[in-house]
Amino acid sequence: MTGPLTGTPLRVGLIGYGLAGSVFHAPLIAATEGMTLDTVVTSNEERQLQARAEFPDVRLASAPEELFARADELDLIVVASPNKTHVPLATAALKAGLPVVVDKPVAGTAAEARDLAALAEERGLLLSVFQNRRWDNDFLTLRKLLADGELGEVWRFESRFERWRPRPKGGWRESGDPAELGGLLYDLGSHVVDQALVLFGPVTHVYAEALIRREGAETDDDTFIALTHASGVRSHLYVSATAAQLGPRFRVLGSQAGYVKYGLDPQEAALREGRRPGPDGWGEEEQALWGRLGAGESPVTGGGTPVPTLPGDYPAYYAAVAAALREGAPNPVTALEAAAALDVLEAARRSARDGVVVAL
Numbered sequence: 001m002t003g004p005l006t007g008t009p010l011r012v013g014l015i016g017y018g019l020a021g022s023v024f025h026a027p028l029i030a031a032t033e034g035m036t037l038d039t040v041v042t043s044n045e046e047r048q049l050q051a052r053a054e055f056p057d058v059r060l061a062s063a064p065e066e067l068f069a070r071a072d073e074l075d076l077i078v079v080a081s082p083n084k085t086h087v088p089l090a091t092a093a094l095k096a097g098l099p100v101v102v103d104k105p106v107a108g109t110a111a112e113a114r115d116l117a118a119l120a121e122e123r124g125l126l127l128s129v130f131q132n133r134r135w136d137n138d139f140l141t142l143r144k145l146l147a148d149g150e151l152g153e154v155w156r157f158e159s160r161f162e163r164w165r166p167r168p169k170g171g172w173r174e175s176g177d178p179a180e181l182g183g184l185l186y187d188l189g190s191h192v193v194d195q196a197l198v199l200f201g202p203v204t205h206v207y208a209e210a211l212i213r214r215e216g217a218e219t220d221d222d223t224f225i226a227l228t229h230a231s232g233v234r235s236h237l238y239v240s241a242t243a244a245q246l247g248p249r250f251r252v253l254g255s256q257a258g259y260v261k262y263g264l265d266p267q268e269a270a271l272r273e274g275r276r277p278g279p280d281g282w283g284e285e286e287q288a289l290w291g292r293l294g295a296g297e298s299p300v301t302g303g304g305t306p307v308p309t310l311p312g313d314y315p316a317y318y319a320a321v322a323a324a325l326r327e328g329a330p331n332p333v334t335a336l337e338a339a340a341a342l343d344v345l346e347a348a349r350r351s352a353r354d355g356v357v358v359a360l
Helices: 019-030 045-054 064-068 083-095 110-123 137-147 188-200 267-272 315-327 335-354
Strands: 010-015 035-041 059-061 076-079 100-103 127-130 154-162 203-211 222-229 234-240 250-254 258-261 291-294 305-307
Touching: 010 019, 010 064, 010 315, 019 035, 019 045, 019 076, 019 100, 019 127, 019 267, 019 315, 035 064, 045 059, 059 064, 064 083, 076 083, 083 100, 083 110, 110 127, 110 335, 127 315, 127 335, 137 188, 137 250, 137 258, 137 291, 154 188, 188 222, 188 234, 188 335, 203 335, 222 335
Parallel strands: 010 035, 010 076, 035 059, 076 100, 100 127, 154 234
Antiparallel strands: 154 250, 203 222, 222 234, 250 258, 258 291, 291 305
């Protein structure tokens, strides 16, 4: 790695101002002490106006090449553009001598992710992947329960990221073109697989079902992934746009107790509504949504004890990136970790296509 950056605020160039760029990255960058949103890259005039309205001092560019041409004026590039552009833009940024944050999925294949990691290592530059849901409120709470041994030996981890969107919205995220890397397997699947790996370690076998349910849909919108971890834990992961009744976000079963948690972390909704991270209750959840810990009875009928949900903390990701650049602190999410998740996603795609269990 190059030497730590010190002194003035880290100047960040953000490529892309769609959902990822405008809702997640820009507000979190702006809220991070020691960082400043220097430039937003988008060729869309409406989005340029939106960026200038939300961040009056931001500079605007129409193409990424404009950023790379003044690499000496920037300290970090964030790639929040469509999935198919992640690898070429991250490669160009690293070759321009700039550290990079890339939205998930970092690449279409694990091999591409490892090549990017090797390039970053060769250049001595930070390459980090935005896996923000490691800082979801329910995930942080579950990690604490596991660390405290509250469930005993974990046998099964069920994770659901379900929505009810009976009609396709269109756009590249729902495109059937393989080059676009659309579909839920690579979108929401990137989150649930990453969380399973963080909690329970490497995977030995993968089975998946990736279905197209909705009329007019071009790519998977109802997907199930079953993982066998080397630790013995079985993970059952569901991502769907077609769930008319939403299941629990987490249902974790162990030898002593189980933990069941409904509802999504509130941070995305808050960011979409224009709220910004701050000291007053950011990421906190109302008591009625707390998960329950217990054994022998359903939480729906009052079984178990309510567990206070820890506050979600998306700002912690960029704080960690800033610490990595300034102080040489650990990279919060490495490209090699992302590559391990892509190994699983590629195996899941093969399993769903061929109807087989894939050994890793």
